[in-house]
Amino acid sequence: MSAYHVMAAHFPIAIWMTTFLFIVLRSFSLPGRGDKLQYAISLLLFIGVLAGLATYSLGWMVWSWEALTYSPLARNHILMASWSLAYWTLLWVLHWRLGEHLWHGMQRWTMLMLSMVGISLLSVTGTLGGSLTGNPSGLPDILASLGWDTNSTFYLPPVMIGVTIASGGVILAMAWLGQRSKA
Amino acid sequence: MRRILLSSSYLLFGLVLVLAWFSHGTGVIKNDPARNIYIPEDLTMPLQVMSAYNENTIFFRYRWPDPEPNIYHDMLVYTEGKWVRHGASVAGPRVDGIYEDRVTMLVDDGSVPEFGRYGGYLLIGDGMRFFTDQAGKEAVQSHPYLGEKKGKTDVRKYLPETRSDAADWRSVVSEDELARQRASGYFLDLWHWRAHRSNPIDMSDDQYIAEYRYGDKGKGVYHTNWDKTLKQPMWMYDEQQAGGKALSWDDLLAHKLSFDDVYYMSDVLTKPFDAKHAWKNGDTLPRRVLRKGDGSHGDISVSGKARWKDGYWDVTLQRKMDTGNPLDDKIFKDKAVYSVAIGVHRDATGSRWHYVSHPISVGLERKAMLQATRIESGQPDWRGQSWLDMTLFYPGQVNWPLLNSHKHAGAEKIAMGVPVRTRHSEAQLAQYGVEMEFNDEIVKQWWLTLFAGIFLIFSLGVAIHMLLNKEARS
Numbered sequence: 001m002s003a004y005h006v007m008a009a010h011f012p013i014a015i016w017m018t019t020f021l022f023i024v025l026r027s028f029s030l031p032g033r034g035d036k037l038q039y040a041i042s043l044l045l046f047i048g049v050l051a052g053l054a055t056y057s058l059g060w061m062v063w064s065w066e067a068l069t070y071s072p073l074a075r076n077h078i079l080m081a082s083w084s085l086a087y088w089t090l091l092w093v094l095h096w097r098l099g100e101h102l103w104h105g106m107q108r109w110t111m112l113m114l115s116m117v118g119i120s121l122l123s124v125t126g127t128l129g130g131s132l133t134g135n136p137s138g139l140p141d142i143l144a145s146l147g148w149d150t151n152s153t154f155y156l157p158p159v160m161i162g163v164t165i166a167s168g169g170v171i172l173a174m175a176w177l178g179q180r181s182k183a
Numbered sequence: 184m185r186r187i188l189l190s191s192s193y194l195l196f197g198l199v200l201v202l203a204w205f206s207h208g209t210g211v212i213k214n215d216p217a218r219n220i221y222i223p224e225d226l227t228m229p230l231q232v233m234s235a236y237n238e239n240t241i242f243f244r245y246r247w248p249d250p251e252p253n254i255y256h257d258m259l260v261y262t263e264g265k266w267v268r269h270g271a272s273v274a275g276p277r278v279d280g281i282y283e284d285r286v287t288m289l290v291d292d293g294s295v296p297e298f299g300r301y302g303g304y305l306l307i308g309d310g311m312r313f314f315t316d317q318a319g320k321e322a323v324q325s326h327p328y329l330g331e332k333k334g335k336t337d338v339r340k341y342l343p344e345t346r347s348d349a350a351d352w353r354s355v356v357s358e359d360e361l362a363r364q365r366a367s368g369y370f371l372d373l374w375h376w377r378a379h380r381s382n383p384i385d386m387s388d389d390q391y392i393a394e395y396r397y398g399d400k401g402k403g404v405y406h407t408n409w410d411k412t413l414k415q416p417m418w419m420y421d422e423q424q425a426g427g428k429a430l431s432w433d434d435l436l437a438h439k440l441s442f443d444d445v446y447y448m449s450d451v452l453t454k455p456f457d458a459k460h461a462w463k464n465g466d467t468l469p470r471r472v473l474r475k476g477d478g479s480h481g482d483i484s485v486s487g488k489a490r491w492k493d494g495y496w497d498v499t500l501q502r503k504m505d506t507g508n509p510l511d512d513k514i515f516k517d518k519a520v521y522s523v524a525i526g527v528h529r530d531a532t533g534s535r536w537h538y539v540s541h542p543i544s545v546g547l548e549r550k551a552m553l554q555a556t557r558i559e560s561g562q563p564d565w566r567g568q569s570w571l572d573m574t575l576f577y578p579g580q581v582n583w584p585l586l587n588s589h590k591h592a593g594a595e596k597i598a599m600g601v602p603v604r605t606r607h608s609e610a611q612l613a614q615y616g617v618e619m620e621f622n623d624e625i626v627k628q629w630w631l632t633l634f635a636g637i638f639l640i641f642s643l644g645v646a647i648h649m650l651l652n653k654e655a656r657s
Contacts, residue, residue: 156206156207160202161628172642
């Protein structure tokens with residue numbers, strides 16, 4: 001199944017990288033000149049999520065469940081793949097639901113920043129997959145110099161798990177407050 | 184208001200990402216002596232090796248960095264009327280520094296082909312001593328072969344085919360089968376140099392590994408200085424030879440005694456223990472007494488002097504090419520290629536707290552990773568020879584049954600004979616070894632991290648949608 005997973009992975013990677021390029025172009029496009037890009041971004045995000053889901057599902061079938069969860073490198077790949085898929089799904093839902101409004105005013109730069117987080121997650125996921133198949137790139141060395149040796153599992157200490165969940169809760173609370181406010 | 188809340192959501196999201204980056208990988212891995220867990224500060228270390236041989240003798244020279252030499256080992260200290268042992272192996276380094284440095288080398292001539300691909304991993308079986316799940320002393324003692332016949336109390340390195348089920352240390356094959364395996368060469372030779380228990384008399388221990396780690400036939404290079412019945416040493420120093428009846432524990436703790444001092448006990452320095460002597464607190468006698476050794480057990484000696492200088496150990500061992508003991512030793516032949524793996528103990532550590540190498544090939548005037556140079560006779564003049572630079576790593580708690588199980592994604596590659604070197608670097612194996620010691624805790628924390636991250640992404644998505652959607656409508 002490894003060969004099929006690797007083959008399938010080319011699709012979401014290529015689609016999301018193209019999407020990122022379009023988001024960059026859209027961010028810098030003049031008002032009223034980005035409608036076609038906007039349409040392409042929404043379509044690419046949707047196809048990317050479908051391709052991502054298929055690749056993600058195939059990935060779970062590459063090795064046995066225990067082999068996948070016993071390898072630090074595989075654990076990192078799964079973690080980053082899960083976050084990548086979730087994150088790009090978030091971007092797709094936002095484009096689907098909010099459309100043009102995402103590009104008004106300063107919001108376009110926020111979208112650019114958010115997509116940069118997405119492309120970073122995607123890059124790390126892809127390079128970890130390369131390491132797993134015996135073709136490591138130079139990115140793990142860069143990550144190691146920044147403080148993460150990708151041979152060790154990326155996990156948060158218990159306190160930080162609590163902080164992350166609490167922060168998610170606070171963000172939801174702020175959303176609820178904002179929706180109720182009149183200003 | 185909504186814009187402030189939206190900006191705050193972005194900021195909080197970004198802040199959590201930054202905090203996650205700087206806090207990841209902490210809070211789980213910690214030393215736990217009760218579970219035999221100690222993680223060394225350095226997970227890898229360098230080692231250099233070179234080799235030469237003449238018609239009769241082969242030489243291996245090893246050089247490795249060590250902040251300070253540990254040449255004391257296993258002492259009996261007189262304390263309030265009793266002789267108390269200091270120096271037993273513990274999890275990690277001994278805080279008093281009383282544990283010797285060591286270099287070990289496993290050797291094979293091709294009779295154990297998996298060794299050339301997987302090195303020492305091949306020897307780490309089920310129930311290994313000093314693992315968290317080590318076999319119990321009573322279970323080993325009651326084993327019909329290892330306990331009742333061989334008198335063993337723990338499980339040490341063994342070759343997988345000495346068991347009918349490599350994942351069960353109890354399943355030792357029949358003695359007839361073991362004998363036939365030995366005769367065919369299914370064992371590994373073990374050169375075992377110790378800074379205290381062999382080096383002071385310029386010797387090395389000579390051992391082998393089959394269904395257990397044994398000493399070769401003959402007298403070993405040390406014996407134990409303890410009378411179990413009387414609970415006192417059997418020997419003390421001969422004042423005329425050693426300059427005193429005992430060492431000072433304070434001198435040992437202060438590392439005052441060096442290579443030129445008497446810090447060890449050998450047959451020529453001793454006389455029978457005198458219990459009536461007015462022993463005082465702090466008087467110290469080594470628990471091991473050195474002797475030359477004989478037979479196959481005494482085949483390996485130090486060439487020149489093995490010394491620590493300027494932060495490095497420099498040790499050269501020598502042995503006859505053909506010892507005449509093919510059931511204990513791997514016989515070296517001109518123009519042949521062998522596999523070796525080297526290990527180092529330093530920083531006052533014992534048992535499994537060592538650094539090990541990938542297996543390397545050694546060619547006697549043959550192409551190999553380490554080429555042994557042929558010399559005409561006598562001792563080698565190492566000038567002109569280049570070192571082979573190696574990286575040694577802390578192996579953690581990874582055993583052969585695990586590597587061949589469905590829990591290891593590379594088990595299929597092992598079955599295909601793919602060497603470990605092609606798939607894993609030393610640094611990677613060290614990290615994996617450490618994580619295996621905390622596997623359950625790390626997997627749990629990793630799942631929590633995965634789901635917490637998805638929750639955070641979900642929260643941000645909901646916030647952006649709700650806040651921007653409201654703004655778009657208003």
